[in-house]
Amino acid sequence: MSPLTKAKKDTMLVFSAFRNIVDSEKQKLTVLGLIPGERIMLLNEAKNGYITFVLKGSRIALDYHIAGEIIVNEVNK
Amino acid sequence: MKNNLKEIKICLAGNPNCGKSSLFNNLTGLHQHVGNYPGVTVEKKEGSLVKGNYKINVVDLPGIYSLSASSEDEIVARNFIIEQKPDLIVDVVDASNFERNLYLYTQLSELGIKVIIALNMIDVLKNKGQEIDCGLLMKSYGILAVPTIANKNKGTEELIKSVIDVYENKIDIKNTKIDYGDFISGHLQKVESIIYKDILLVAKYSVRYLAVNLIKKDKFVLEKIEKSTVSEELKKQGFESGDNISDKFSDSIDSVFADKIYTWIHSVSAIVIRTVAKSKYDVSDAIDRIVLNRIFALPIFAFVMYAIFKFTFTLSAPFVGWFESGIEFLSGYADKIIPEGVFQSFVVDGIIGGVGGVLGFFPLILFMFFAIAFFEDTGYMARAVFIMDKFMRKFGLHGKSFASMIVSTNGCAVPGLMAARTIESEKDRLITLMVTPFMICGAKLPIFALFIGAFFSAKDGANVMFIMYVLSVILALGAAWILKKTILKGKPAYFIMELPPYRMPSLKGILLKMWERGFLYLKKAGTIILLVTILIWAGLSFPKMGGEKVDNVSEEKAASIQIEQSYIGKLGNLLEPIIQPIGFDGKAGIALISGLAAKEVVVSTLGTIYSLGEVDPEDASSLSEKLQQDPDWNKLKAVTFLIFCLIYLPCIVAVAVFFRESGSKIKWLLFLTFWTTAAAWVISFIVYQGGRLLGFGG
Numbered sequence: 001m002s003p004l005t006k007a008k009k010d011t012m013l014v015f016s017a018f019r020n021i022v023d024s025e026k027q028k029l030t031v032l033g034l035i036p037g038e039r040i041m042l043l044n045e046a047k048n049g050y051i052t053f054v055l056k057g058s059r060i061a062l063d064y065h066i067a068g069e070i071i072v073n074e075v076n077k
Numbered sequence: 078m079k080n081n082l083k084e085i086k087i088c089l090a091g092n093p094n095c096g097k098s099s100l101f102n103n104l105t106g107l108h109q110h111v112g113n114y115p116g117v118t119v120e121k122k123e124g125s126l127v128k129g130n131y132k133i134n135v136v137d138l139p140g141i142y143s144l145s146a147s148s149e150d151e152i153v154a155r156n157f158i159i160e161q162k163p164d165l166i167v168d169v170v171d172a173s174n175f176e177r178n179l180y181l182y183t184q185l186s187e188l189g190i191k192v193i194i195a196l197n198m199i200d201v202l203k204n205k206g207q208e209i210d211c212g213l214l215m216k217s218y219g220i221l222a223v224p225t226i227a228n229k230n231k232g233t234e235e236l237i238k239s240v241i242d243v244y245e246n247k248i249d250i251k252n253t254k255i256d257y258g259d260f261i262s263g264h265l266q267k268v269e270s271i272i273y274k275d276i277l278l279v280a281k282y283s284v285r286y287l288a289v290n291l292i293k294k295d296k297f298v299l300e301k302i303e304k305s306t307v308s309e310e311l312k313k314q315g316f317e318s319g320d321n322i323s324d325k326f327s328d329s330i331d332s333v334f335a336d337k338i339y340t341w342i343h344s345v346s347a348i349v350i351r352t353v354a355k356s357k358y359d360v361s362d363a364i365d366r367i368v369l370n371r372i373f374a375l376p377i378f379a380f381v382m383y384a385i386f387k388f389t390f391t392l393s394a395p396f397v398g399w400f401e402s403g404i405e406f407l408s409g410y411a412d413k414i415i416p417e418g419v420f421q422s423f424v425v426d427g428i429i430g431g432v433g434g435v436l437g438f439f440p441l442i443l444f445m446f447f448a449i450a451f452f453e454d455t456g457y458m459a460r461a462v463f464i465m466d467k468f469m470r471k472f473g474l475h476g477k478s479f480a481s482m483i484v485s486t487n488g489c490a491v492p493g494l495m496a497a498r499t500i501e502s503e504k505d506r507l508i509t510l511m512v513t514p515f516m517i518c519g520a521k522l523p524i525f526a527l528f529i530g531a532f533f534s535a536k537d538g539a540n541v542m543f544i545m546y547v548l549s550v551i552l553a554l555g556a557a558w559i560l561k562k563t564i565l566k567g568k569p570a571y572f573i574m575e576l577p578p579y580r581m582p583s584l585k586g587i588l589l590k591m592w593e594r595g596f597l598y599l600k601k602a603g604t605i606i607l608l609v610t611i612l613i614w615a616g617l618s619f620p621k622m623g624g625e626k627v628d629n630v631s632e633e634k635a636a637s638i639q640i641e642q643s644y645i646g647k648l649g650n651l652l653e654p655i656i657q658p659i660g661f662d663g664k665a666g667i668a669l670i671s672g673l674a675a676k677e678v679v680v681s682t683l684g685t686i687y688s689l690g691e692v693d694p695e696d697a698s699s700l701s702e703k704l705q706q707d708p709d710w711n712k713l714k715a716v717t718f719l720i721f722c723l724i725y726l727p728c729i730v731a732v733a734v735f736f737r738e739s740g741s742k743i744k745w746l747l748f749l750t751f752w753t754t755a756a757a758w759v760i761s762f763i764v765y766q767g768g769r770l771l772g773f774g775g
Contacts, residue, residue, distance in 0.1 A: 035335050057173065057174050059576040060574070
């Protein structure tokens with residue numbers, strides 16, 4: 001398990017949990033479908049301070065701070 | 078006949094970028110009343126249509142992901158749905174994002190209001206090689222989904238028919254109730270049983286909606302039950318149930334409910350969505366790899382912005398020329414056929430000279446709106462917000478602040494200010510409100526076009542204009558940085574945003590947007606600008622000079638004396654000591670004061686002043702030419718004037734909207750007035766006096 005900021009590009013990940021994230025941010029991501037067990041596909045790494053990933057068919061962009069509080073596992077190939 | 082029409086009130090709800098506004102335009106056509114201004118939908122729009130014996134009143138709402146609203150625009154949508162209680166809700170669902178879009182549907186169906194799904198963008202779903210079985214959706218779940226392709230106006234008639242049939246109970250639809258499982262349902266029942274004790278609460282709101290959201294400790298619902306006779310009991314049970322559920326599932330209450338909802342949605346999708354063909358290649362990811370690349374993103378963005386300016390100024394130039402020539406011709410013609418006197422002056426110098434000066438730039442405005450609408454509809458503007466976020470944060474702004482600034486730029490500061498509603502953080506929103514007026518709105522554009530046209534060559538015009546736009550951004554960013562470091566300190570807000578897929582915009586959609594925005598420009602010309610122009614003309618024409626003062630002087634001198642001694646001329650003289658250090662005379666001062674009504678009026682005021690000063694109608698020239706020939710103006714003064722116009726207090730309508738959007742606090746209004754005017758004077762002083770020292774004064 002590691003934060004989203006450590007994940008590699010073009011990998012399928014499974015969302016595990018939120019770490020220290022404020023309620024409003026958590027709520028927004030939950031409503032978008034980020035619930036434990038949900039699969040996401042990382043589109044780019046966090047090098048430029050942002051993450052984009054595919055969640056339920058939509059492209060979501062997040063800043064580095066929030067991405068660091070999202071804990072994921074890599075899906076076994 | 079009209080009186081026999083049955084009225085149905087419906088609203089269009091749905092996630093952002095699902096096609097609500099396109100559908101709204103298809104339904105209502107030109108029979109719509111825009112609540113405020115078009116642009117990013119942050120306020121509801123209303124329109125209507127007549128079908129047979131029915132008049133359907135349609136309200137287009139801002140996009141929301143759920144009824145737990147976090148930003149002001151989401152609150153507008155949520156409040157309308159909960160408080161106004163339409164007869165029917167049309168939930169516009171993006172078929173290609175069915176699962177995520179259905180989340181809102183489950184919440185809407187808990188309200189006890191009939192919900193129809195407009196299953197939009199089914200062509201996009203088809204390109205993914207999938208289709209949704211609407212028949213099965215109805216048969217298995219009682220959900221009515223009407224396929225539509227809003228940007229091609231397909232499915233609209235079927236949707237209208239469905240609305241009428243559902244309203245008349247000719248189609249039996251079920252309001253979905255999610256099965257949250259025994260544990261949660263038990264707690265919901267406990268809360269609901271308390272709600273039922275207050276019949277007023279039951280009459281006003283859906284019991285299920287209240288129960289679910291009380292358990293979630295939703296602030297909006299807690300406010301609504303505050304005055305209930307069972308308020309304390311409800312809060313106690315609601316909070317207790319929420320804590321029990323959270324402990325049982327070892328997760329936050331929002332996550333627990335979301336999990337149940339998405340489990341249900343997933344089961345529905347598994348049944349109704351079929352894969353029928355191989356998915357076509359989605360270019361969005363490929364384009365994003367380039368457009369969002371960390372090295373290329375900003376240069377590409379700068380290029381796009383420059384291309385917009387080049388397109389606008391180059392292609393509109395001949396049309397602007399034709400408009401100006403037409404207005405000159407009209408002025409000369411009116412001068413010939415109307416007998417000399419006050420009425421002739423009123424028509425030629427007041428109306429044509431004033432309003433005509435503004436209308437001459439109408440083609441330029443249209444071209445700019447076209448270009449902006451094109452990039453908005455492709456989905457690139459959302460990427461622009463994303464690209465700019467990291468950059469904007471260095472100055473205390475949010476990426477979404479950029480959306481406000483873009484909407485203001487060449488549009489209007491009013492929707493730009495309203496677009497700030499999408500920013501969740503109050504301080505970030507306030508900073509955005511403070512700096513958005515610095516942008517070159519559509520109303521300021523004629524001022525810039527006039528002076529740049531007068532003092533710079535055609536070749537340099539677009540480049541100078543671009544530099545001015547860049548300057549406006551620099552000023553806005555600088556102002557934001559100062560505010561963030563001083564009176565509006567705070568933690569940076571988070572950035573979470575959905576990037577819509579790239580789409581080829583429809584020409585009809587772009588032209589409609591272009592016309593909507595352009596029409597407002599014309600409407601302003603025919604109302605506020607016309608009124609102020611008439612007042613300015615009257616103020617410059619009276620009191621009438623006569624006798625010795627004008628008898629023994631040339632006609633040009635007589636005209637000049639008339640202006641100087643008029644009511645407004647005297648006001649201009651009073652202002653001169655204040656504005657002389659920044660290179661302006663009384664004429665410029667009067668124009669700037671009149672610009673407080675509407676910025677275009679600066680141009681129409683100058684038009685009136687110079688028209689009144691023109692004595693030979695055979696030699697009617699454009700306003701640009703008159704400015705060029707006036708020895709009181711030069712390049713340096715023109716640039717200084719433009720900078721002042723860029724910064725000083727926005728028009729009265731924008732100020733009123735700022736006041737409302739900033740929470741109706743007088744202190745912010747006074748602050749805005751002081752700081753924009755002071756900044757305008759100081760910066761103009763530096764530019765003018767600095768320019769003179771460097772020898773640019775000639």
